[in-house]
Amino acid sequence: MLKGHTAIITGGSRGIGAAVAKKLASMGADIAVIYAGSDELAQKVCKECSDSYGVKAMAYKCNVADFEQTKETVAAIKNDLGNIGILVNNAGITRDGLIATMKEAAFDEVIDTNLKGSFNLIRHVCPLMIRGKYGRIINISSVSGIMGNPGQINYSASKAGVIGLTKTTARELASKGITCNAIAPGFIATDMTKDLAQTNQDILNAIPLKRAGTPEDIAGAVAFLVTADYVTGDVIRVDGGMAI
Ligand code: NAI
Numbered sequence: 001m002l003k004g005h006t007a008i009i010t011g012g013s014r015g016i017g018a019a020v021a022k023k024l025a026s027m028g029a030d031i032a033v034i035y036a037g038s039d040e041l042a043q044k045v046c047k048e049c050s051d052s053y054g055v056k057a058m059a060y061k062c063n064v065a066d067f068e069q070t071k072e073t074v075a076a077i078k079n080d081l082g083n084i085g086i087l088v089n090n091a092g093i094t095r096d097g098l099i100a101t102m103k104e105a106a107f108d109e110v111i112d113t114n115l116k117g118s119f120n121l122i123r124h125v126c127p128l129m130i131r132g133k134y135g136r137i138i139n140i141s142s143v144s145g146i147m148g149n150p151g152q153i154n155y156s157a158s159k160a161g162v163i164g165l166t167k168t169t170a171r172e173l174a175s176k177g178i179t180c181n182a183i184a185p186g187f188i189a190t191d192m193t194k195d196l197a198q199t200n201q202d203i204l205n206a207i208p209l210k211r212a213g214t215p216e217d218i219a220g221a222v223a224f225l226v227t228a229d230y231v232t233g234d235v236i237r238v239d240g241g242m243a244i
Pocket of ligand 1: 015090092187
């Protein structure tokens with residue numbers, strides 16, 4: 001279905017990003033995993049994509065917050081895999097703390113990774129999509145960007161920013177055959193949330209569907225948006241009803 005397209009997935013080495021990479025590979029896309037952490041994990045995801053689905057899959061170590069590095073990485077992906085049609089901006093971090101005591105660095109780091117990182121990739125990929133007259137951009141936001149969340153002023157600001165970025169990108173690029181949408185996950189069981197184990201039960205009680213989401217729940221929504229030609233500028237909550 002996606003044969004002939006390359007999909008870039010930032011933060012594709014684990015968690016939600018790894019599930020998205022495998023899902024898009026299962027649909028026939030060649031895969032470029034951008035990651036910041038473990039080389040081994042990134043290579044493992046690529047191997048699973050190519051062994052299971054016969055697609056090309058390559059890993060690129062790159063800090064999404066760095067404008068020049070992302071520019072060079074996108075050029076390398078185009079050179080190695082060609083025809084970039086899909087971009088999933090998934091890389092993200094948390095540095096939680098209360099407003100009254102949050103360090104400046106904790107605010108800057110989260111905005112730089114989650115918000116500017118998404119801008120950097122869109123900025124470098126969209127000229128290629130415009131030339132190809134096709135693009136599917138999916139940004140991973142959060143219910144924290146919709147509802148706000150105590151202890152996450154930096155994170156919820158970055159994720160609300162991602163929604164604004166999504167809507168403007170959708171409006172600017174619609175005439176070029178490019179759609180841009182956001183997904184707002186709720187509480188998904190990954191490394192990012194494993195330290196919240198103590199408050200797990202309280203969080204689960206606040207979810208109408210009474211369970212944590214899985215990375216595959218988010219990958220399913222990405223697959224929908226990649227194939228939904230008439231949906232753009234939308235924000236889809238995948239949160240078990242958390243933000244109703
Ligand atoms: P995770 O912590 O398991 O994975 C994050 C990925 O981002 C890793 O592959 C990491 O290497 C990469 N990354 C981090 N900083 C980077 C940088 N500067 N440059 C390149 N790559 C970088 O997190 P998880 O849970 O899989 O989250 C994925 C996305 O979903 C994030 O944007 C997160 O904010 C969002 N999200 C997660 C929720 C959850 O409950 N787990 C809820 C709502 C949103």
